[in-house]
Amino acid sequence: MSLRALTPMLRTPDLAASVAFYTQALDFRLSAGDVAGGWVSLARDGVELMLSGLNAHEGDVAPAFTGSLYLRTDDVDGWWHRLRERARVCYPIEDFAYGMREFAIYDNNGYLLQFGQPIAAFDPV
Incomplete structure (x- = not known):
């Protein structure tokens, strides 16, 4: 039994702005999902990061x-x-x-x- 990767999932109130930051400032590329669906996966140089909207089930009101x-x-x-x-x-x-x-x-x-x-x-x- 092994772990193969750790991919952070960051929540944001403005998914489009967060995608813009990571794609424009850090040159990540969209690898899955879309802003309209409320979730994206980004990748660059073997590094992966997921972004999503705030999670109503957990009561998110701001990034934390x-x-x-x-x-x-x-x-x-x-x-x-x-x-x-x-x-x-x-x-x-x-x-x-x-x-x-x-x-x-x-x-x-x-x-x-x-x-x-x-x-x-x-x-x-």
């Missing part, structure tokens, strides 16, 4: 999530230059003592997206 989505990349500086003016920044690009170079932005709903890349010369000792 206490964690973050951490996206590992091979060009964190390129992503920083692309996104720093397109999204609200949580923290700018920085090298961290735990061996990652990263930054974080918020999507159009306020979900935290972190982008990170290992620092090549990092020595954990």
Whole structure:
């Protein structure tokens, strides 16, 4: 018995705006579903993300999530230059003592997206 993937499902009050953010700012593509149906699946580089409208069964009234989505990349500086003016920044690009170079932005709903890349010369000792 094994797990094969983890695909986040983020809820949004404006599905069309969220699809626009992820397809225009991050170059995801629509792989299934549609805005009119209230659910979409997006993909890019083997990374998948699902978006849906708010869930009336659970009483959603606004987006809510206490964690973050951490996206590992091979060009964190390129992503920083692309996104720093397109999204609200949580923290700018920085090298961290735990061996990652990263930054974080918020999507159009306020979900935290972190982008990170290992620092090549990092020595954990």
